[in-house]
Amino acid sequence: MTLGADIMNDGLGSVLADKRKKVISKYGIDVNTLPTKEELDERTRVEALKKVKLQKQEAWSTWNLYPAHQKIQFDFSKWKPDMQEDSENAKELGKKAYLLAKRTKNETLNVLFVGAPGTGKTSLALAIAKELGKHT
Template sequence: MSDLGQVRFDPKQIAALAAKHGIDMNNLPTKEERDRQAFEKGWANYQAKIRRWFDVMSVWPSDQRMKFTFQDWNVDLQDGDSAKVIGNQAYKLCKKLENEPGNVFMLGSRGVGKTSLALAMLDKLGTTKTTMFVSTAELASMIGQQYDYSDVAKQIKKIEKAMKEVDVLLLDDFGTEGGMKGDKFSPVRKDMQEMMYRVANSRFDLNTNSIVRTTIITTNNLQSELEQMYNEKLISRLIPKNKEQRLAFNKMKDVRGV
C-alpha cells in the first residue's frame, strides 16, 4: 500500500493541467476572493431555490403553465395602435416597479390579451424579483375542496403564505370566482374573501398606507362590480388610484381565435 505522505506532484504536470482548464497559476485567487465567490454561489443557489418555491406554489388554470414575454406581444392583432400603446404602458410600468412596488389593474373584455401582457410583466420583473401566478377561479375551487380533502387544505395554507410573501403576485381573472344573483353580482364565498383580505393586508403597510409588494390584477369587471363581490376595504387595497397603473383594454377585440 502506498504512503500518501510520500506522494510527489510534478510541477510540469500541474502546470499542464492548469493550462488545460484555463487556470492562470500566476494569478490564483486569494482566500478572501475564494470565500467571496463561494458566498455568491451559495446566495445564488438560495435565491434560485426561493424562486422555484414561489413558482411551484403558483395556481394555474387547469394546471396549464403559461409563459409570455414582451417580445411575444403582437401589436398587429388589434386595429390601430391600441395594442402598441398599452404594450408600451405595461413595459414602462415594469421599469417603475423594478424600483418601487405598486399595484396594477388591467381591465378589459375576454380575449383581448390582459393575461398575456400581465405574464409579460411577470416575466420581466422575474429577472430581479420573486413572482407568482394565481388564477382566482382555480383558487376558489381549491378552497371549496379543502373541507373534503386534508391535503388540499394543507396546500392552500402554503399558497396563502406564498401569496403574502412573493415580491410580485399576479391575480388572474379576478372576479370570475364571483356569481350573479339577478342583475347583480353576488358576494364571493366567505372563506375566499377572508383569505384574500389577509393576503391584501400583508402586501400593504397599514402604518404608512403604502404598498410594500406588487400585485397585478387582470379582470373583466369594473371596480364597482368587484365591490359587490368583495369587501370594499379589500378592493381599495388592491386597485390603484393612480391612472398610470390602470391599463384599460378599451375597444380591443377578442384575439384568441377560438
C-alpha cells in the first residue's frame, strides 16, 4: 500500500512518507489489514442508509395522526377481531398485517389501508409500525 505515491518525488512527499511511517510504528498499525477503499465506501453507504432510515422515522412520528399529539400505543396482541362486524375477515386482516410487518423488515414496501371509519386501519398501521420499531 503506497499512500501519496504520486507526490513522493518532491520534498513534501518524503516528509509525508516519514510521518506515515512514524504513525504506523507508533500505533502498531498493520497496513496489510486496513480496509480497502471499497470496503470503507460500503461501510459509509450502510451507515448513511441507517441514518436516513432514522430520519424518516423521526419525520413520520412528527407527522402523526395522534389526537392532540398524545402517542397511541397499539400492537398485534391488542387486535380484537371480535370487535369488528365481520370477525372472520378481521382475523384474516390482522394475520395479513402481521405477515406484512414481518415481510417489511427485509423489503421496502408501500402500503395503503382502505376501509370505512372504525374498521381498524389505524390500529393495524400502529401495530405494524411497533413491530418494525422492534428491529431498528
